[in-house]
Amino acid sequence: YRYQERKENDREAYWNTDEPVNKTERKEHKFTDKYILQVPGDWNSQAEKFLYYEGIVWYKKSFDFTRTSAANKVYLYFGAVNYEADVYLNGKKLGKHKGGFTPFNFEVPDSVLKATGNYLVVKVDNTRHKDEVPTVNTDWWNYGGITRDVQLIEVPQAFIQDYSLHIKKGASLKTSKNIPVEGWVQLNGGQSSKEVIVEVPELKIKKAFPVTGDKVAIQFNLPAVQLWSPQTPRLYTVVISTNTDRIEDKIGFRTIEVVGKQILLNGNPLFMRGICIHEEIPRQIRRAYNKQDALQLLGLAKELSCNMVRLAHYPHNENMARTADSLGILVWSEIPVYWTIDFNSTEVFEKARTQLAEMITRDHNRASIIIWSVGNETPVKPVRTNFMRNLISAARSLDSSRLVSAALEVNYQPGVNKIDDPLGEYVDIVSFNEYLGWYAGLPDRCRTAKWEFAYNKPFFISETGAETLYGFHGDSLTRWSEEYQEWFYREQVAMLKRMPDNFAGLSPWILCDFRSPRRNNQTFQEGWNNKGLIDQQGRKKKAFAVLKAYYDEKSSTPNP
Ligand code: ADA
Known part of the structure; x- marks a missing residue:
């Protein structure tokens, strides 16, 4: 069945080249038509004619959006776009990103975002170039498109941007009690809070750490914990809060060395x-x-x-x-x-x-x-x-x-x-x-x-x-x-x-x-x-x- 399914001209274009994706194919298709493409998703698998396509696709999507508070900031987050993305909202360019497999985001200016009738335009280009990462030749398909989720994220003016928690390097695990954990909480506009609170409710941990700058050092001991491993993939809820923001995650505690x-x-x-x-x-x-x-x-x-x-x-x-x-x-x-x-x-x-x-x-x-x-x-x-x-x-x-x-x-x-x-x-x-x-x-x-x-x-x-x-x-x-x-x-x-x-x-x-x-x-x-x-x-x-x-x-x- 493998050999009969494909069309003869696709095969020819394909076999006669050592290029990662066929250039002739790209010239042949002008793609001036409009298509509905699913996001997240690669374009190659969404229509037979896109299978080999390498080049530019313009995406457009309309949406309405009401902030829960006028004071909040809004970010537009992309899980990944392969490979190059130029992002425009309501005609204003928000930014550009290169790299097909990692997330990026742009802050959306207050003046740009409307309650109704926003239109988001993304120019996506998956053309391979010698001076990019990866380069021209790879032994995998160069699936193009907005391949991962896109989200509008609303946060307070001062928000928790990131955190890191892990068992301290070299800590003794001989007993499962008093295992030292260290890390940090990264604040964005943190000065409005005096302290950061870190909680692991299942372990009855609740600790406050003074805010001295945007990055707050964290250190505490785990009273008794089930370590994460393939045999025991135990995850604990972690809650991090300031007086303006709160995040929740599920993490495991383990060491690797x-x-x-x-x-x-x-x-x-x-x-x-x-x-x-x-x-x-x-x-x-x-x-x-x-x-x-x-x-x-x-x-x-x-x-x-x-x-x-x-x-x-x-x-x-x-x-x-x-x-x-x-x-x-x-x-x-x-x-x-x-x-x-x-x-x-x-x-x-x-x-x-x-x-x-x-x-x-x-x-x-x-x-x-x-x-x-x-x-x-x-x-x-x-x-x-x-x-x-x-x-x-x-x-x-x-x-x-x-x-x-x-x-x-x-x-x-x-x-x-x-x-x-x-x-x-x-x-x-x-x-x-x-x-x-x-x-x-x-x-x-x-x-x-x-x-x-x-x-x-x-x-x-x-x-x-x-x-x-x-x-x-x-x-x-x-x-x-x-x-x-x-x-x-x-x-x-x-x-x-x-x-x-x-x-x-x-x-x-x-x-x-x-x-x-x-x-x-x-x-x-x-x-x-x-x-x-x-x-x-x-x-x-x-x-x-x-x-x-x-x-x-x-x-x-x-x-x-
Ligand atoms: C290399 C390469 C893989 C894979 C493999 C293969 O080792 O790391 O991406 O393509 O060759 O199948 O030959």
């Missing part, structure tokens, strides 16, 4: 039974954005007996981390510094750093997130190492309570696979992508594989995988058959069982098949990367059971 060659979660050694996920949903085949999507994707990860997911290769929508918080799934969250970007450019660095800051600012209270990743498979050379090193420092200074990593590559040498990327010195966990038995040789290469690690740190296999068409059967030597992928996973698992004790886990590539403009092998791929354990229709391939059996075995050992 590297001690010697181990990752410790709440002081206990952690083995990550992970899987990579793209922000794309099977069956409906579109960008994932809502809570149901998050439940579906993370639910499948749970079925695979995972305790961790790597959200590749860009910050996913906020529902993912929120749902992971409540399901008890650890999260690796990444910015789209992918393959080769212009590592010489300070502007490109600034774009990457901004996306890192926006990702961390949004999610720094999510207990599920334990790793910030600053990129994927960036080629080893000095200028790139400096660039990445600076991103690692930026991540640490934005959030010192989590671990920092990046997916590196293997240095394949005759007879030995070396993990010696110079970046290994700077990350907390040395993570790498390996495809022994897919991109070179057969899976039985794993039997004789020798590994050499240049760093005495925990290491993590951030990708491994093989392509398979669901329902295509052959013997295990037949590439693209389910049997080949099954064999691949068997050999990988046997190899993993021989890894040294600083092996901290893996996140194979990938949970579900996903669209990719690079996958041009007409017979086998048709615009899909088929390394999923689940196909585009949501059907499990044979290898799913192999990985699940390994994870079940790992989770029943004393140190899961």
Whole structure:
């Protein structure tokens, strides 16, 4: 069915290019017509003719809005727009934002907002450029549009902008009593309040902290607490208030650190039974954005007996981390510094750093997130190492309570696979992508594989995988058959069982098949990367059971 469904001209335009999205296609469609597009949502999946479209779309929406108090401020918040957004309200430009996967907001001037008949216009452009992050080439679909929620947010003149609470670094967790918590509350126009009150009602905590500036330091002890972990994803309501504002959130308390060659979660050694996920949903085949999507994707990860997911290769929508918080799934969250970007450019660095800051600012209270990743498979050379090193420092200074990593590559040498990327010195966990038995040789290469690690740190296999068409059967030597992928996973698992004790886990590539403009092998791929354990229709391939059996075995050992 795969090959008949598509139209011949789409195929031709598609196969004859190595560009991420076909340029001819873009010229052919002038799109002067009007369409109704759902927001949030990508445009590509909303009409067949938009599937390959890369370029500009103008959105327009009318709305009425009545403030609850004339003195309140109003912000217009976008969960994400891929990639560039120019925002106008009632003909006045509110601002511009670049970066396809992170939130941004603009204050709406009083003079602009009306009670009735407002019109919001957003010019969205998802054209890829060499000097953007990500750059032109990626192995995922460049879904365009206002892909996440848009909200009008009304706040008092002096409001609580943000907060951070986490268990103090190095705190002893020997008893569950008197665990020190520290953090801050960021006020916007804070001087009108004398104090900030922090409450955790379920723990009978209510503390007041004097306001001395916009950022108020917080410190208190937890009397008795159930720590957050995959086994006990306990969340507590936190209430923060001033005399003008009040916010409520649900957070978990846990620690994550590297001690010697181990990752410790709440002081206990952690083995990550992970899987990579793209922000794309099977069956409906579109960008994932809502809570149901998050439940579906993370639910499948749970079925695979995972305790961790790597959200590749860009910050996913906020529902993912929120749902992971409540399901008890650890999260690796990444910015789209992918393959080769212009590592010489300070502007490109600034774009990457901004996306890192926006990702961390949004999610720094999510207990599920334990790793910030600053990129994927960036080629080893000095200028790139400096660039990445600076991103690692930026991540640490934005959030010192989590671990920092990046997916590196293997240095394949005759007879030995070396993990010696110079970046290994700077990350907390040395993570790498390996495809022994897919991109070179057969899976039985794993039997004789020798590994050499240049760093005495925990290491993590951030990708491994093989392509398979669901329902295509052959013997295990037949590439693209389910049997080949099954064999691949068997050999990988046997190899993993021989890894040294600083092996901290893996996140194979990938949970579900996903669209990719690079996958041009007409017979086998048709615009899909088929390394999923689940196909585009949501059907499990044979290898799913192999990985699940390994994870079940790992989770029943004393140190899961
Ligand atoms: C790389 C890359 C992934 C994925 C994979 C593949 O490792 O990190 O994005 O595309 O290759 O399938 O080849």
